[in-house]
Amino acid sequence: MIEVDRIHVRFGEGPGAFIALNDVSVTINESEFFTLLGPSGCGKTTLLRSIAGFIHPSGGAIRLAGQNILSLPPFKRPVNTVFQNYALFPHMTVAENVGFGLEMLGRPRAEIAATVEEMLALVKMTAMASRRPSELSGGQQQRVALARALAPKPKVLLLDESLSALDLKLRKEMQIELKRLQSETGITFIFVTHDQEEALTMSDRIAVMSAGTIRQIGTPREIYDHPRERFVADFIGDTNFVQANLSADGTVELPGGARIRAGLQEDAAVAARPVTLVIRPEQTVLEQVPEKAPLSGVLENVVYCGTDTHYHLMLADGARFVVRRQNNPARPVTFEKGQRLGIGFEPQAVQVLEG
């Protein structure tokens, strides 16, 4: 429903120009919770601001329900933003802030009052309607900013790292709240974050960005289980990379010599070449007998992390490998440092990447 078509954003002129978005294309569906995820400076805010109308791309199109909105100024786009710093109007009360958009749209007073009340109830801020933003906590300001952006019932809501200023507990609460608001209102949310866990738990689909391009778009499960390239695998979750050799028969030779059969990506050719395997630490187990497992390594370090323990091993080719094991005091295990251990995993746990 919102269609970003090869947009190009450049800052500066001439040879010193910086390309912030390089022909980015993405289609976001109606009522979708869509997340832009990527490291700092990759162009997430730039993409969001292009949709809101504060940045003018030098090429491409942004279509909302089929109509190109690039030529419209921000105040004519049916899109609202929850700003990273909330940007609440300090000289207005909470209610005036929430009603601002409707007032600018020229709605009748009674309708504004009713909608403001409804929105404040939605974000549970009714009791604070007559306060000023400076008299609110960070989380409360966040809710008001959300209510203000939702009040005009936009087609699309843009949220720029809206939760990053909150402490962990409040953040978890707001994540659930945002999800609830999104499903209750049916508004398309485009959410920016650089927190991969937040992206995985909240999104219908995620676009992983890096250096002005989109690297992969997919559901959280697709992105996590089937990263298409090293950058994505590395950015989302903890990952082991294992250098291996693919044979023409479709089997993979691991460091240490063992061969396994691993699923290739559909479009990948079966030909002999070096590949990189992606194996998630929590999808592996340690074996006391190294010969029983496809991989083996020497235990170098054990890190206790509360819910689980991380075992750091060194593989036959000198690479590091981490195995994560859930702690269970009822079934304690002891592995000695310096011991050679087997690393077991199912073939499905292995993703094959080129190079």
Add this chain to the structure above:
Amino acid sequence: MAKRKTFDTRRQAGFTAIAAFCFVMLYLPIVLMAIFSFNGGLALTRWEGFSLVWYVTAWHNEVVQAATIRSVVIAAVATVVSTLVAVLAALAMGRGKSFRGRSAMFALINQPLMVPEIVTAVSLLVVFAWVKTTIGYSGLGYLILAHSAFCIPFAFMPVRARLQGMDQTLEQAAADLYASAWQVFRRVTFPLLWPGVLAGAMLAFVTSLDDVVITEFVKSAGQDTLPTYMLGQMRRNLTPETNAIATVLLVFSVVLVVAFFFVSREKHAKAQL
């Protein structure tokens, strides 16, 4: 023993003495001037008993009355004009698209701060003399024009400071919420700019009220303002009447500054930026 922490001017030898000296030098003459405005006699330095006679004299002096009205009229018009120009200039420079000659404009606005006042005064004298003989008009317009011009930087600076300190995302948020450019200005930019505008207007008013050099050169015969009247008195016979007028001016500006302080503090409490 604990180590000396950071460098602290207050701990340097002689700090208190120097501070006291500065304070005395700055305020003692003012206090003395105010005291002698209540002197019963003619002398400026010899106390001859308490009396309000000089205030009464000044109050009934028609020349003083006329000069006061003239001063206030000039200052009021100059304040309005210069503040208006300052706000527009600050907006053009702080918002809107960047344009060629932005720094030239800055130099233009701040001309009165950079060029010695006496130079401006002399050049205005020459130009206005020529204009006066050409078009024949010799009213208060010249003084108002000159005051409006040299008051602009004083009105400009607080407005610009306020604008620079203002979070631009507030204006973007307003635009995002369907406010047109004019509505953004009226509903968000201007209300938040208001304390700066008030401060600028006040500075402009006081600057105009206080001006001697340019006024002295630009004024036609019989166009004395309060300060140039006082200067004239000094050439003739200085009486405690001048002290009385100066004291009233002093009280007036103190009241203005204090009033502004309270107004802006209240604003600040309500709308913390």
